[in-house]
Amino acid sequence: MSESSSSSTKAKGLLISISHIASKTSVPRIRGRNPSCNQVGGAAVAWLPYTLRWPCLVATFVFTCLLGIAVTVVHSISWRNSGLVTDDGSGIVQIGSKFAPTLLATIYVFLASILLDDVKRTEPFARLSSPFGAQADLSISWTADAWWDALFSSLPSRRKNTSWAMLCATLAFVLGFLIISPPSSSLIVSQTIVLTQETKLLQLNIKPSIPIHAKASSETFYRTIGSVLQNVTTSAHLYYKQ
Incomplete structure (x- = not known):
């Protein structure tokens, strides 16, 4: 005891x-x-990458929306006014038409590539945090080298669900380097435009007291002689300025 x-x-x-x-x-x-x-x-x-935090995500989304709005506005102005500005060969026009669209497209592709890399880097940990668990080859030992590997891995299968974060990041990257970046240099081009204007027909009232005297020139005599000798249908008082 x-x-x-x-x-x-x-x-x-x-x-x-x-x-x-x-x-x-x-x-x-x-x-x-x-x-x-x-x-x-x-x-x-503290382990969350900066590109996956809300400020960076919102900034990337706003930048993408502004690019779409800018392209729409530029296209509408060009369609309505038959062009944006007169191409006088100045440096501002050349930079605005060639350098600016390429620079904006490059920035978008750069942001999309950084976002995709961070999503692929954190995807194994996201799969491990699933309440149903994840297999080792799909989580801790999973790696994606190219964008097509990430695209196929984000699709659903019998062993896993759809990875919406990686799918959206991959589609944004593909949209950038396949659709936005290649035609960016030819988004604004210089070409000759034929402008049509409506004008009123002018009528000249001829009075018998004031006859019209034709002013003959050397070209008038040339056309007249050519019409008589060569039998060419022409007018002696019409000529074209080159």
């Missing part, structure tokens, strides 16, 4: 000692907030 009481006393003393040590060695709280960390469920997530 004495042995059991002494052992219970030692165990109680051991528990008190461990709780006392744990209270002394508890991790101190860090006051303030790290601006580079995102708060998810009350926990700081």
Whole structure:
């Protein structure tokens, strides 16, 4: 009976000692907030890449929307006015028509490529966080080298569901380097445009008291002689300026 009481006393003393040590060695709280960390469920997530955080995602989306709006506005103005500006060969026109569209398309492809790389880098961890779990070859040991590997891996199969993040990032990258970037240099081109205008027909009232005297020139005599000798149907008082 004495042995059991002494052992219970030692165990109680051991528990008190461990709780006392744990209270002394508890991790101190860090006051303030790290601006580079995102708060998810009350926990700081510092491992999330910058391109997958909301400010960068919103900026990329706004930049894409502005590109689409700019192309639509430029096309409508060019269609309505039969051109944007007169091509006088100045440097501003050349830079605006050749360099600016290529630069904007290159920026979009660059942002899309960075976004796709970070999505592929974090995709194994996203699959591991699934409540149903994931196999090793589809999660921790999975890698995607090219964009077509990422595209096929994002599609659903019997072993996994659709990876919407990687699918959208891959489609945005493909849209950039296959559709937007190649024709960007020829988005604004210079060409000759025939402008049509409606004019009123002018009528000259001829009075008998004021006859019209034709002013003959050397070309008038040339055309007249050519018409008589060569039997060419022409007018002696019409000529064309080159």
